Amino acid sequence: MTSETTATSPAPETDDLPEQTRVRREKRERILARGDAAYPVNLPVTHTIAQIREGYGYLGDGEETDDVAGVAGRVVFLRNTGKLCFVTLQDGEGGRLQAMLSQKVVGEEALANFKADVDLGDHLFVHGRIGSSRRGELSVFADEWRMAAKALRPLPVLHKELSEEARVRQRYVDLIARPAARDMVRLRAGVMRSLRENFHRRGFLEVETPMLQTVASGASARPFSTHMNAYDMELFLRIAPELFLKKAVVGGVEKVFEINRNFRNEGADSSHSPEFAMIEAYEAYGDYDTIGALTQDLVQTAANDVLGSTVVTLPDGEEYDLGGEWAQITMYGSLSEAIGEEITPETGVEHLTKLADKAEISLDPKKANHGKLVEELWEHHVGDGLYAPTFVRDFPVETSPLTREHRSISGQVEKWDLYVRGFELGTGYSELVDPVVQRQRFEQQARMAAVGDEDAMPIDEDFLTAMEIAMPPSGGMGMGVDRLLMALTGLGIRETILFPLVKPQG
RNA sequence: GGGCCGCUAGCUCAAUUGGCAGAGCUACGGACUUUUAAUCCGCAGGUUCUGGGUUCGAGUCCCAGGCGGCCCA
Numbered sequence: 001m002t003s004e005t006t007a008t009s010p011a012p013e014t015d016d017l018p019e020q021t022r023v024r025r026e027k028r029e030r031i032l033a034r035g036d037a038a039y040p041v042n043l044p045v046t047h048t049i050a051q052i053r054e055g056y057g058y059l060g061d062g063e064e065t066d067d068v069a070g071v072a073g074r075v076v077f078l079r080n081t082g083k084l085c086f087v088t089l090q091d092g093e094g095g096r097l098q099a100m101l102s103q104k105v106v107g108e109e110a111l112a113n114f115k116a117d118v119d120l121g122d123h124l125f126v127h128g129r130i131g132s133s134r135r136g137e138l139s140v141f142a143d144e145w146r147m148a149a150k151a152l153r154p155l156p157v158l159h160k161e162l163s164e165e166a167r168v169r170q171r172y173v174d175l176i177a178r179p180a181a182r183d184m185v186r187l188r189a190g191v192m193r194s195l196r197e198n199f200h201r202r203g204f205l206e207v208e209t210p211m212l213q214t215v216a217s218g219a220s221a222r223p224f225s226t227h228m229n230a231y232d233m234e235l236f237l238r239i240a241p242e243l244f245l246k247k248a249v250v251g252g253v254e255k256v257f258e259i260n261r262n263f264r265n266e267g268a269d270s271s272h273s274p275e276f277a278m279i280e281a282y283e284a285y286g287d288y289d290t291i292g293a294l295t296q297d298l299v300q301t302a303a304n305d306v307l308g309s310t311v312v313t314l315p316d317g318e319e320y321d322l323g324g325e326w327a328q329i330t331m332y333g334s335l336s337e338a339i340g341e342e343i344t345p346e347t348g349v350e351h352l353t354k355l356a357d358k359a360e361i362s363l364d365p366k367k368a369n370h371g372k373l374v375e376e377l378w379e380h381h382v383g384d385g386l387y388a389p390t391f392v393r394d395f396p397v398e399t400s401p402l403t404r405e406h407r408s409i410s411g412q413v414e415k416w417d418l419y420v421r422g423f424e425l426g427t428g429y430s431e432l433v434d435p436v437v438q439r440q441r442f443e444q445q446a447r448m449a450a451v452g453d454e455d456a457m458p459i460d461e462d463f464l465t466a467m468e469i470a471m472p473p474s475g476g477m478g479m480g481v482d483r484l485l486m487a488l489t490g491l492g493i494r495e496t497i498l499f500p501l502v503k504p505q506g
Numbered sequence: 507g508g509g510c511c512g513c514u515a516g517c518u519c520a521a522u523u524g525g526c527a528g529a530g531c532u533a534c535g536g537a538c539u540u541u542u543a544a545u546c547c548g549c550a551g552g553u554u555c556u557g558g559g560u561u562c563g564a565g566u567c568c569c570a571g572g573c574g575g576c577c578c579a
Binding site: 018019020021023024062077079080081082083084085086088098100102103104119120133134135137139153154155156157158159160161162163164165166168173177270362502503504505 | 513515516517518519530531532533534537538539540541542543544545550551555572573574575576579
């Protein structure tokens with residue numbers, strides 16, 4: 001342990017600090033100088049704010065009890081009227097309790113110290129009888145106060161919204177000041193719990209697969225790379241857990257899920273974060289239909305568990321219904337209908353390119369294969385207009401190298417994307433388990449990489465070896481947890497992540 | 507990657523045509539024993555994101571950069 005000289009050494013140079021910060025440091029020094037603690041190791045807390053609110057909420061105006069409590073909380077309001085001071089304490093959930101400090105009860109010196117040294121934002125301990133003020137505010141009639149932890153920086157004003165940037169950069173302040181920020185933390189925890197409990201009820205096992213991978217595969221995305229000193233080799237942060245989860249299924253973990261972080265070295269905007277939480281699940285002897293039903297239930301159960309309803313209220317007040325059986329459309333069918341001509345897996349690249357030009361979609365011609373063109377056309381003509389929860393089914397084979405070919409339609413794969421309010425919430429497959437076909441798909445990806453497609457999936461020999469041991473027919477799904485929170489609240493991704501990545505301020 | 511908008515006191519925001527940089531809350535000093543964003547009196551607080559330039563004079567105009575937001579690709 002280091003010595004405690006830092007606690008007793010003189011205050012650091014304070015001349016250039018803003019006034020309010022300097023003043024608070026001086027108050028800390030004053031508290032220490034008179035022999036009190038500014039940061040005591042513990043305090044005789046007997047009740048939480050919530051316990052007092054629950055236990056004594058019945059008290060009428062001016063009614064007092066002889067019950068005594070020690071309570072602590074963060075000071076969010078201060079109202080001093082000479083010989084009687086009112087202070088409102090807040091707990092982590094936003095619950096508030098008033099304390100009243102009367103000169104007659106705490107004494108002249110203690111009240112003077114209180115007025116001199118307690119600021120908005122401090123953690124404060126009070127001890128005293130529980131009662132109700134004349135105006136009916138549940139209160140602790142303090143016979144003693146102690147500093148629980150002195151705040152050296154002022155809190156923002158609690159009556160104005162913090163700027164969006166300040167909320168993200170100083171989330172701890174946001175959590176103190178804004179109820180919606182506190183709610184999101186609890187909502188997210190509730191969703192995680194709901195998802196896990198749902199999986200457990202269904203007999204799925206939760207596993208954790210590697211974050212550091214020698215080949216980043218399982219999705220079409222660019223990885224972050226890093227370096228391992230001991231082996232002097234390049235490693236990648238994972239872009240998806242898919243290949244490892246499939247290895248688990250090969251080994252007999254037949255119903256398996258993982259909720260964990262993925263990292264994609266791409267842009268960041270209101271619906272993309274470079275690191276994001278994702279749930280993936282695989283079910284042996286399931287397919288994309290069973291896994292779709294599972295996904296619908298995961299979302300609807302989560303909504304019911306955390307909101308009590310599948311009807312969610314968006315920030316503009318609109319009510320959006322996640323309930324019922326979700327619509328199912330096919331990619332080729334809905335695209336054909338939207339543009340008024342039949343598009344099939346046989347439609348040539350030249351014709352698709354013409355259609356793309358007409359729609360003013362620009363694609364690098366080197367990468368413009370049939371599958372990419374169909375998906376781009378679909379997004380433009382159909383996807384952008386989707387609003388109600390919808391499964392979009394049966395994708396082109398080129399863009400889904402890990403998905404089984406459709407059981408009855410040549411050139412398509414058994415994959416769905418789930419769209420909610422126009423954004424992609426999740427995806428599901430009938431998994432490709434034929435190792436020979438899987439190798440051909442990887443080779444096709446390698447050819448795409450060779451012509452400059454940076455998102456193309458690299459060949460993973462280790463994965464192919466596992467597949468050659470034989471994976472049972474399976475359904476698999478993936479869903480962004482942050483996006484699920486977006487679907488349940490209508491908020492942007494950075495509101496759903498407690499500490500999203502932000503660039504340092506210049 | 508491109509376009510547009512923003513960055514001013516601890517927080518939220520003003521500042522006319524380029525002419526003394528302001529308000530509310532907070533802070534600080536004072537009054538007040540039932541307040542509810544307490545009230546009243548008084549008084550401080552600034553690298554106007556950074557660096558250049560134009561000008562007698564720049565928060566404001568020009569150039570470069572940083573950070574953020576929105577739209578587009």
